[in-house]
Amino acid sequence: MAFFKHDNIDFYYEDDANSGIPFIFLHGLGGSTEQTAGLMKATPGIRRIVIDFRGHGRTRYFGDKSMLSFNQFADDVKALIDFLKLEKFYLGGISTGAGVSLNFALRHPENMERLILSRPAWEDCPQPEMIQKAFQEVYQILNDSAITDKKSAYKQKEIYQTMNQLSSYAGETLLGQFDYPYATETSLKLVCIPTDCPNSDRDEWKKLNIPTLILGSHLDPLHPYEYGELLHKYIPHSEFKQITSKTVSGKLHATESYEAIQSFLINKY
Structure with missing residues (x-):
């Protein structure tokens, strides 16, 4: 177990310290490092790093209500990167984690090598x-x-x-x-995050100059397939891949997610 202090909060994170470029993988709303570490198993060539957002998992405290936002969550990830002194890194997330990753890429693109948006749950506006x-x-x-x-x-x-x-x-x-x-x-x-959004202008997505993998699945009203298609349309250098819905098979979903991420990070240059 490891913690680092930022904004007077002890943030829980895990770093498997493997050799290779660090990959910071972010969980969804109400999730924790169990979600991301469980899906992205230890992989040779990838230094997997996961963190519990404020108010999630072992990061129990969150501060003021205004701190429950995409901007703040992305700033917390930036604090972890600074704490670990990472020079280059991959960044990605699931659902809310995908939104935080997108927010981060738009505001702090320097030193980012790759971006992964798994089952995005936002367009450029609050959720429906x-x-x-x-x-x-x-x-x-x-x-x-x-x-x-x-x-x-x-x-x-x-x-x-x-x-x-x-x-x-x-x-x-x-x-x-x-x-x-x-x-x-x-x-x-549960009130603040759905009424926020990663950013409010989809044209900003066109400015991204980072190789991006987008994963989407049907039969998932919390993460509409169409959102993945929309992001793919606007983000240059992006790849969109359909994966099996958890509604159909949680096991297949996890396997296909991992294989797509692993291939994108290691095999495709």
Whole structure:
């Protein structure tokens, strides 16, 4: 276990210290290093680095509500890079982590060698009202002390039933927000992040001069396939690859994600 202090917060991170260019891999909303380290297994030639965002995983504290934003999360990643004194690195993420990676690439492109956006969940605006509502109702239930069985209460909500019908994986993801030990005290992230966005002008994507891999899958309303296609259309030097949806097979999804990332980072120059 390793921590570094930034903004008076102890950030948890893992660095497998393998030889090769460092790859910083960022998790999704409500996730942790277990998600990214679990998908991106130790790989020869890749120095895998993962971090828990503020208010996630072992980085329990987040500071003020205003700090729950893409800009701040990207600045936290920059602090880790400075702490580790990385001269060159790859950067990527899943869902919210993809948004943070995009934000970072637009604001701090220096020394970035490659960019990976896995299952992007944002365009250049906040998430759709349906997604915002799904997370806001999780927030409301978490903060209602009169509700004892919070998962059961959420399952009764129309928005959950709608999302679950669209994708069983989406339903599982939303219910998973209740499993975090500090879910209630960090629940503001479920309101702040969906109403924020990585950036607000897609034309800025055209300025990226970094080889980029974009991964997308169908049957995933939290991470629409069309968002991946849109990013691919605007980002020069980008490659878009379809992977199996978690709704179809979590095992195939993980295998295909890893193989695509590993190939992009090591084999394609």
